[in-house]
Amino acid sequence: MAKFDKSVLEKYGITGTTEVLYNPSYEELFAEETKEGLTGFDKGQETELGAVNVMTGVYTGRSPKDKFIVDDENSHGTVWWTSDEYKNDNHPATKECWDAVKEIAKKELSNKKLYVVDGFCGANKDTRMKVRFIVEVAWQAHFVTNMFIRPQDEADLEQEPDFIVYNASKAKVENYKELGLNSETAVVFNVTSKEQVIINTWYGGEMKKGMFSMMNYFLPLKGIASMHCSANCDMNGENTAIFFGLSGTGKTTLSTDPKRRLIGDDEHGWDDNGVFNFEGGCYAKVINLDKESEPDIYNAIRRDALLENVTVAEDGKIDFADKSTTENTRVSYPINHINNIQPGSSAPAAKQVIFLSADAFGVLPPVSILTPEQTKYYFLSGFTAKLAGTERGITEPTPTFSACFGQAFLELHPTKYAEELVKKMEKNGAKAYLVNTGWNGTGKRISIRDTRGIIDAILGGDIDKAPTKQIPMFDFTVPTELPGVDTNILDPRDTYTDAAQWEEKAKDLAARFIKNFAKYEGNEAGKALVAAGPKL
Ligand SMILES: Nc1ncnc2c1ncn2[C@@H]1O[C@H](COP(=O)(O)OP(=O)(O)O)[C@@H](O)[C@H]1O
Ligand SMILES: C=C(OP(=O)(O)O)C(=O)O
Ligand SMILES: [Mn+2]
Numbered sequence: 001m002a003k004f005d006k007s008v009l010e011k012y013g014i015t016g017t018t019e020v021l022y023n024p025s026y027e028e029l030f031a032e033e034t035k036e037g038l039t040g041f042d043k044g045q046e047t048e049l050g051a052v053n054v055m056t057g058v059y060t061g062r063s064p065k066d067k068f069i070v071d072d073e074n075s076h077g078t079v080w081w082t083s084d085e086y087k088n089d090n091h092p093a094t095k096e097c098w099d100a101v102k103e104i105a106k107k108e109l110s111n112k113k114l115y116v117v118d119g120f121c122g123a124n125k126d127t128r129m130k131v132r133f134i135v136e137v138a139w140q141a142h143f144v145t146n147m148f149i150r151p152q153d154e155a156d157l158e159q160e161p162d163f164i165v166y167n168a169s170k171a172k173v174e175n176y177k178e179l180g181l182n183s184e185t186a187v188v189f190n191v192t193s194k195e196q197v198i199i200n201t202w203y204g205g206e207m208k209k210g211m212f213s214m215m216n217y218f219l220p221l222k223g224i225a226s227m228h229c230s231a232n233c234d235m236n237g238e239n240t241a242i243f244f245g246l247s248g249t250g251k252t253t254l255s256t257d258p259k260r261r262l263i264g265d266d267e268h269g270w271d272d273n274g275v276f277n278f279e280g281g282c283y284a285k286v287i288n289l290d291k292e293s294e295p296d297i298y299n300a301i302r303r304d305a306l307l308e309n310v311t312v313a314e315d316g317k318i319d320f321a322d323k324s325t326t327e328n329t330r331v332s333y334p335i336n337h338i339n340n341i342q343p344g345s346s347a348p349a350a351k352q353v354i355f356l357s358a359d360a361f362g363v364l365p366p367v368s369i370l371t372p373e374q375t376k377y378y379f380l381s382g383f384t385a386k387l388a389g390t391e392r393g394i395t396e397p398t399p400t401f402s403a404c405f406g407q408a409f410l411e412l413h414p415t416k417y418a419e420e421l422v423k424k425m426e427k428n429g430a431k432a433y434l435v436n437t438g439w440n441g442t443g444k445r446i447s448i449r450d451t452r453g454i455i456d457a458i459l460g461g462d463i464d465k466a467p468t469k470q471i472p473m474f475d476f477t478v479p480t481e482l483p484g485v486d487t488n489i490l491d492p493r494d495t496y497t498d499a500a501q502w503e504e505k506a507k508d509l510a511a512r513f514i515k516n517f518a519k520y521e522g523n524e525a526g527k528a529l530v531a532a533g534p535k536l
Pocket of ligand 1: 248250251252283284286437445446
């Protein structure tokens with residue numbers, strides 16, 4: 001364990017600290033989180049696979065309604081605030097509210113033994129942020145150790161932090177109404193002081209997606225694309241592909257491919273040097289995880305990995321099928337738990353851009369080859385379904401338009417992200433594909449095996465040689481046959497007993513697209529894109 005000067009905490013207003021464990025080793029984290037005497041959500045349980053499991057209480061997914069950003073001189077004119085015309089998750093908080101929640105966090109974290117973890121967000125040295133997490137729960141220190149890029153040397157450790165996260169998951173905001181907050185739970189960002197406060201939620205994802213939101217704020221302002229996508233490349237570190245998708249659509253599953261090197265499973269930047277990961281680990285869903293069909297993720301679940309909300313018997317036996325706590329059961333692991341990873345977590349510009357959409361209506365083809373105009377239209381639309389569990393209150397697949405396939409994490413207007421992405425794609429001649437990892441006319445979700453076959457065909461180039469046809473209303477170009485993929489699913493109409501059933505649902509979906517896109521038609525660029533969207 002590296003040295004840490006406790007007086008630094010006093011500078012932050014945290015006093016009476018009895019002990020600090022600074023960037024504890026995995027050995028120390030294990031000992032701390034399984035220590036005798038721990039109770040409740042502090043307590044970790046060692047499982048049969050060697051990984052420790054923890055429970056996170058009421059919050060087992062993100063809580064977007066409790067996300068706030070301090071509305072001040074810096075954020076006021078830059079942040080894409082929620083409005084009546086276009087609701088999003090960027091709720092404004094007053095400076096008084098910030099002072100109050102910061103006070104709650106300071107009080108909660110004072111007079112305690114603390115864990116301080118410094119990690120990096122961003123694999124590129126010139127644009128990374130050094131993030132300092134101050135937590136009182138051992139496994140939270142473990143979580144951020146897994147998910148952020150671990151410092152490599154003394155110089156890394158000595159660097160001043162660029163951002164500080166105070167996790168006060170044990171505290172509550174009693175006077176939340178007075179402060180203009182949504183509940184006793186609060187996740188509040190201050191882009192001026194570069195701090196985040198977390199109150200009353202233990203969900204690990206709140207810590208990683210919080211910093212993703214901040215990268216989404218700072219990077220596009222520097223001309224770097226910031227993307228809710230996974231990324232991998234070939235075994236020579238070339239031919240990068242990126243996979244956009246909202247939670248549960250398959251970013252982690254599909255980028256973890258034994259034939260390719262993983263760059264990262266969730267958050268990436270794209271600058272003039274190429275695509276780079278923000279994170280040092282992965283955060284996979286483990287509901288119904290099957291050893292045979294997802295061996296790499298399964299094998300990553302070993303000592304140093306951290307399970308969340310998984311059902312574990314007293315003897316450590318894991319039941320991955322049990323959803324009684326949540327469907328959003330998770331595991332975080334350092335990226336080196338995957339065999340094939342790209343050294344340095346960065347690779348040249350992407351050649352293929354894949355939009356993963358889990359269509360709960362069963363309308364979208366399993367794969368469509370997009371034109372450049374369709375690429376912009378479908379990226380801005382971000383149509384998909386929210387899957388059960390990842391957000392509070394979502395209990396079944398719920399169709400949604402999540403701009404740029406990650407609306408909950410966008411701090412600037414969606415068109416900014418679209419501009420940056422398209423600029424990079426055009427410069428590098430990248431092509432885009434829309435892949436439906438959701439449902440079709442059979443009423444079942446498209447199989448992982450078929451989707452993997454589709455991804456192989458995209459990455460290997462077979463899709464460019466395949467015969468194609470057009471799908472009405474959406475004018476999608478789809479292949480009529482692909483090696484390794486069930487031919488009967490490629491045209492979604494064939495998956496219905498009667499194509500008229502598809503037609504009816506397609507009309508409904510097309511109308512939703514048109515209605516959703518109206519918000520982008522305020523300027524010429526937006527208006528021009530309408531032609532690339534579905535037509536009734
Ligand atoms: N056709 C499919 N493609 C990808 N994932 C699928 C498919 N069908 C079912 N799944 C399941 O959906 C979930 C996808 O989750 P994950 O890869 O973690 O998504 P993300 O990383 O985008 O949040 C996994 O539990 C996976 O087993
Ligand atoms: C961790 C999350 O997302 P993803 O499933 O995309 O990793 C989340 O939305 O809380
Ligand atoms: Mn994921």
